[in-house]
Amino acid sequence: xxxxxxLFLKDKSLELQLGALLTDMLVTMTxxxxxxxxxxxxxxxxxxGAKLTVQSDQADADFDTLAADLGRALGxxxxxxxxxxxxxxxxxxxxxxxxxxxxxxxxxxxxxxxDGATIEIYKEVGLPKDVxxxxxxxxxxxxxxxxxxxxxxxxxxxxxxxxPFSTGADQCLVHNGSLSNHNNWRRRLRREGIRIDSMxxxxxxxxxxxxxxxxxxxxGEALEGALDDLDGFFTFVVGTRDGFGVVRDPIxxxxxxxxxxxxxxxxxxxxxxxxxxxxIETARVWEPEPATVYFxxx
Amino acid sequence: MQSIDLSTTPLREMNAxxxxxxxxxxxxxxxxxxxxxxxxxxxxxxxxxxxxVRGSTGYYCAGMNKQATVHVTGSVGPGVAENMxxxxxxxxxxxxxxxxxxxxxxxLVIKGNAASRCGISMKGIDIVVQGNIGHMSAFMxxxxxxxxxxxxxxxLGDSLxxxxxxxxxxxxxxxxxxxxxxxxxxxxxILRDLLxxxxxxxTPEEFRRYGSARKLYNxxxxxxxxx
Numbered sequence: 022x023x024x025x026x027x028l029f030l031k032d033k034s035l036e037l038q039l040g041a042l043l044t045d046m047l048v049t050m051t052x053x054x055x056x057x058x059x060x061x062x063x064x065x066x067x068x069x070g071a072k073l074t075v076q077s078d079q080a081d082a083d084f085d086t087l088a089a090d091l092g093r094a095l096g097x098x099x100x101x102x103x104x105x106x107x108x109x110x111x112x113x114x115x116x117x118x119x120x121x122x123x124x125x126x127x128x129x130x131x132x133x134x135x136d137g138a139t140i141e142i143y144k145e146v147g148l149p150k151d152v153x154x155x156x157x158x159x160x161x162x163x164x165x166x167x168x169x170x171x172x173x174x175x176x177x178x179x180x181x182x183x184x185p186f187s188t189g190a191d192q193c194l195v196h197n198g199s200l201s202n203h204n205n206w207r208r209r210l211r212r213e214g215i216r217i218d219s220m221x222x223x224x225x226x227x228x229x230x231x232x233x234x235x236x237x238x239x240x241g242e243a244l245e246g247a248l249d250d251l252d253g254f255f256t257f258v259v260g261t262r263d264g265f266g267v268v269r270d271p272i273x274x275x276x277x278x279x280x281x282x283x284x285x286x287x288x289x290x291x292x293x294x295x296x297x298x299x300x301i302e303t304a305r306v307w308e309p310e311p312a313t314v315y316f317x318x319x
Numbered sequence: 320m321q322s323i324d325l326s327t328t329p330l331r332e333m334n335a336x337x338x339x340x341x342x343x344x345x346x347x348x349x350x351x352x353x354x355x356x357x358x359x360x361x362x363x364x365x366x367x368x369x370x371x372v373r374g375s376t377g378y379y380c381a382g383m384n385k386q387a388t389v390h391v392t393g394s395v396g397p398g399v400a401e402n403m404x405x406x407x408x409x410x411x412x413x414x415x416x417x418x419x420x421x422x423x424x425x426x427l428v429i430k431g432n433a434a435s436r437c438g439i440s441m442k443g444i445d446i447v448v449q450g451n452i453g454h455m456s457a458f459m460x461x462x463x464x465x466x467x468x469x470x471x472x473x474x475l476g477d478s479l480x481x482x483x484x485x486x487x488x489x490x491x492x493x494x495x496x497x498x499x500x501x502x503x504x505x506x507x508x509i510l511r512d513l514l515x516x517x518x519x520x521x522t523p524e525e526f527r528r529y530g531s532a533r534k535l536y537n538x539x540x541x542x543x544x545x546x
Contacts, residue, residue, distance in 0.1 A: 306375075311454065
């Protein structure tokens with residue numbers, strides 16, 4: 022069991038409330054996933070071009086001179102915002118790959134959560150309300166966001182095993198279920214040059230979509246491919262820089278409820294997660310069909 | 320009319336209050352407000368009371384119901400009226416997966432659509448769905464009637480025993496050992512009665528009947544190679 026929430030805004034006037042709305046949805050899903058929680062939020066575009074969200078278990082030591090050290094190594098100016106165990110580094114988009122390599126040398130204990138023009142990912146072990154508080158999620162703003170509360174079945178309860186997973190620029194995926202052919206796909210995707218950091222099944226799902234989109238597929242086409250190629254139980258919710266997608270496996274035993282109004286498209290593992298959204302009383306509320314791809318874009 | 324507001328009354332207290340009603344209670348009408356998707360609302364009732372839930376519920380609404388009439392004005396999550404014994408459960412909106420699962424008696428009416436596994440392992444319950452139902456519905460159904468005014472999804476009636484299935488629209492596919500059967504006068508009578516009790520205006524003659532081919536009841540040595 023896990024909990025998923027997602028909110029894709031159509032009405033710009035709600036963007037200031039995105040973090041608050043998502044946090045409320047996330048905390049409601051605590052009893053579906055009390056061991057860890059995470060959120061991917063698509064906020065302001067990085068003025069330097071790209072953002073790297075990084076995480077460290079020794080944040081004080083690792084973050085102290087991080088921006089200066091990395092800037093010196095790359096020969097560019099880098100800015101940093103710290104949030105608890107996470108920090109967001111802003112740098113030119115052309116330097117992202119090099120920055121990842123340098124970070125592995127400069128701070129071997131640090132992990133990169135995501136990179137992209139707008140995405141930031143925050144995730145930690147602990148109750149969703151505590152995770153939300155540590156990162157001040159409710160104050161965040163943006164166009165869309167996806168959250169996850171985890172009850173681990175397939176790999177360890179660690180920061181690295183928490184969702185969302187990001188395997189490509191501005192991409193993220195959260196998952197309720199378990200994949201059964203992920204080891205084989207992990208090998209195949211690594212051979213294709215796709216970055217996979219953990220032994221977690223969901224990360225392979227994310228990497229699969231990254232690979233499909235790298236090969237030219239749209240988000241919708243990549244999700245169609247997942248239905249053919251991934252074996253197991255899944256309800257996936259996926260974000261890209263301007264898109265938001267949902268797909269459930271053909272058996273569809275992992276729950277899902279969606280709501281749409283003129284202002285937003287929302288996803289919840291249960292209807293409970295949606296009850297505080299504005300206008301939910303008159304929203305179109307439905308259960309996404311099995312083996313059917315849904316996606317929206319700005 | 321008694322009223323319980325779930326925004327101020329704890330769920331367990333609400334259920335305990337309803338479960339404490341006796342056959343001869345004077346408090347026969349109850350309204351539950353602000354369900355807000357909560358789980359296990361109005362479960363385990365055992366008195367001839369009428370409960371109206373104003374809004375939508377989460378998992379297992381009206382589970383194990385006996386005698387009571389539970390009416391939900393919104394939609395319900397998975398497992399509505401699971402293992403119902405008797406009484407009536409009416410859902411104005413949609414129902415999520417395994418509605419009426421393992422039900423032994425009573426009537427479940429869903430005015431919207433029901434998702435997958437509707438009536439799975441039904442054992443005597445009657446289920447009437449005004450809209451469509453999802454895949455694997457009535458899987459291993461043993462007794463009772465499932466009436467679908469819309470369409471049925473894949474693998475309807477897989478491994479069916481003696482439950483009767485009536486579908487007015489299309490059936491995407493039939494499950495193993497489920498076949499279309501002749502609609503005889505006694506079946507039209509059952510259907511007419513169920514539609515009337517569900518308050519649904521439909522003509523019994525427009526439905527088709529499906530049931531078990533009874534080929535899976537016993538192990539057949541000629542099938543050994545299939546395992």
